[in-house]
Amino acid sequence: MSSESSKKRKPKVIRSDGAPAEGKRNRSDTEQEGKYYSEEAEVDLRDPGRDYELYKYTCQELQRLMAEIQDLKSRGGKDAAVEIEDRRIQSCVHFMTLKKLNRLAHIRLKKGRDQTHEAKQKVDAYHLQLQNLLYEVMHLQKEITKCLEFKSKHEEIDLVSLEEFYKEAPPDISKAEVTMGDPHQQTLARLDWELEQRKRLAEKYRECLSNKEKILKEIEVKKEYLSSLQPRLNSIMQASLPVQEYLFMPFDQAHKQYETARHLPPPLYVLFVQTTAYGQACAHMKSSQPPRQDKTLSVAIEGSVDEAKALFKPPEDSQDDESDSDAEEEQTTKRRRPTLGVQLDDKRKEMLKRHPLSVMLDLKCKDDSVLHLTFYYLMNLNIMTVKAKVTTATELITPISAGDLLSPDSVLSCLYPGDHGKKTPNPANQYQFDKVGILTLRDYVLDLGHPYLWVQKLGGLHFPKEQPQHTVIADHSLSASHMETTMKLLKTRVQSRLALHKQFASLEHGIVPVTSDCQYLFPAKVVSRLVKWVTIAHEDYTELHFTKDIVEAGLAGDTNLYYMALVERGTAKLQAAVVLNPGYSSIPPIFQLCLNWKGEKTNNNDDNIRAMESEVNVCYKELCGPQPSHQLLTNQLQRLCVLLDVYLETESHDDSVEGPKEFPQEKMCLRLFRGPSRMKPFKYNHPQGFFSHR
């Protein structure tokens, strides 16, 4: 291309003929100067463009010359040699020009390079400077953000609010005129105020500390005094113990009991707390007497505290133990069969185990007889049981028929209707029993005590009727709600039992012990006599032919006590089968009669016998006597004697039989018979002393 371009430019060069001449002249100039200076200086003076024209021109000239030489040589004339020589000289000149141009070019190149280098260095320096500046900017920016993000301590300080600040701070701190417009100054001022305040508080704190120090010292002194007092007090306490005992003020004991009570299982604890509270409340209510002097209710805890404490220790992997023992058991059963029964026995014992602590409750009645109740808690069955014992102030001669009256087994039976205490109140127990093959709790009741429902309620345990549930929590309110009624019932029960006991003792000797305040219920002369009073079994009672109605009416349950009385007058013998409900005397004893006189007469064949029964059974309320009507049984028996008298004396005389009547009529009667059923006048009218019909 360059050749092409050069070819194109050729004509141009040719056309501007003046240029080479000019170049020549320029050349001569430089040549002149080069005398003194190196060519380097010349370079500056010369125009590279011209040099380039010159170069092109020279090259064209050379080419032309070469072409002419070649032309000449090829023609090969004689004059050719001269011409060639001429031409060769011309060429040499051109070559010289070329050489010069070459040198110039080199110098120029070198110069250009130097210049470029120089420029580059300058640029590099500038670049570096720029970098430095940029870095500086970045650094500064970072600094700025750092500054911006700087968290001052004062921001964490909870300053008082602005209004408060201007209100409270002294003007030399707040400087309202300066700070109002300038938030910075404002903050500073507020901080100042804060500092001021804090200084004051610190001052106060120091004061308080010193104060505290002072008080501590005082306390120390007092403590020392108190600790020195303790042994003295102890000695006084020791000395006062006999006095306490003498005055029935067992403060010390109570304190110890509370300590022990902490180890009671929850139900027993509830029972303990509630009974203690109730006992104290009762003592307070009787404020007319000196307080705590007559204590009708006393509570105590029995049993080993250490064992109870041991129970609270974490069980030693009982789960594993169990599974281990299970596995072991399997093995042993394979090896030794006979031990199976023993193991089951052990399991049963484990299940029926009771808590080592028990609560003793002594309920004192008016006549100084005491009901001792011991409450136990069966840990694995989660039920409570009670054992009862009655002691009396005076030694009792126990009549044979009264055997069951005060026996621990039955004295509290059916305190509430149907609560015979022979089956477990916790439905969940059934499943536990099934596992170890216990058929019924009834067999263990003598050992363990009775799990009456009221006992559970006193302990705050409430069991649902049907469905078993495992989370039964001891509840104070349940216990409290039942406490008063139950305690009253217990007292009434003991008193009625003791009253019965007393009555039985006389009844066995054929004496009907009518008290003087009940005397008005009966006429002065009663001829019929009680001759026998014996206890009979439930089965015997149900087999009697004249008790069918009572049995059918469901009034002869196996929780009742059964007796047979025999009343005699002359040849007439009146048998009376008695059902004594444990709820005596609120539920009356029920009499069934059978008269042996001129044939056997029962309520089935004699309306009057039936009427006599209804006199004692239905109209018992007249016979209750003074409250709490413990004399009911005696009065009923006495009434029965009176009724027999009336029955026998009013029996119509058989005209055909010779001789006087066996029972002459001594009672005053208005009429002998009355009404369609020919009733006899069984009703006794007290002050007048005559008998009439009801």
Place this chain on the structure above:
Amino acid sequence: MERAMPQAVPLGQMEVFQALQRLHMIIFSQNVSPCGKFLAAGNNYGQIAIFSLSAALSSEAKEESKKPMVTFQAHDGPVYSMVSTDRHLLSAGDGEVKAWLWAEILKKGCKELWRRQPPYRTSLEVPEINALLLVPKENSLILAGGDCQLHTMDLETGTFTRALWGHTDYIHCLALRERSPEVLSGGEDGAVRLWDLRTAKEVQTIEVYKHEECSRPHNGRWIGCLATDSDWMVCGGGPALTLWHLRSSTPTTIFPMRAPQKHVTFYQDLILSAGQGRCVNQWQLSGELKAQVPGSSPGLLSLSLNQQPAAPECKVGSARGSGDPGRPGCVDRSVTTLLPLGPDSRRQQLQGGCLYQSGLPSFLPVLLTSSNTPTSISGV
């Protein structure tokens, strides 16, 4: 164990008292309502209970329908006697007779319509009224009882018109001779007296205990029941149950029943009697025992015939009891239609004023084999 244990129902004080009261209840009187669908029963506590016969005797009778529809306290003392007029129920107890409207009885809270007391001589105790007798021809009521007199009360005006006296002891029972206006009364003194209502005089006296054939001195003299039909009279009590011919005053038949009878009535050509013992006895006039219908109660004090043809399904003669007094057997007398022999045969019992079905399967319903329509007693 404890699951399987038979659990007796625990009895509280109230329940025991109620059970005893029920056990010692005596139903003294009963009366079928004029419509024949209801039965009123009075007991020794002075209560009157109304039962629905149609409900209790229907084939789908439930336990509930055998209980009284209404019970109310009518008297302070026992209700010894009751009779029904067309609209009223008259009940008598100690000294007083009270009237109740049948139409209102079935509503709750019914009040007595009126009460009357016969003029008694002052006495230490108020004499009881043992028997009531309606005399339809005169529209009057005869009361007899403890004061040994027969008092006649005019039902129109409510005044006591006359008193007949002659008995020496209290009167047990009354009977009306329908043809002639004569009334028979039997009492504790052992005499049956025949009174003429027109002249208010005693016409005839039969002292039953004086006749050797029927005298039973160990039972006493008292005449406890009395029934009459034209010239015939049957009476019993202390002396044996005897059929008398009135005109000749001679005992014709002595029925071989040892226990004293408390109620007797003619029924068609039979005599029904009840008393000590569990059975309602049916006698031929000749003295043969035709049948005995056992009840649950050991003694019966009254029998009542439902003679209303209007309610054929409720033809009931009922016997009320003493003895096991709360439970008078209610003898169903409608013959073949109502109580066929078989597993369906049921006996109703009243206990404590509640009608219930007994568990005893042995009731023999065939009392009166001949008739489907029991009517009033006709000639023998």
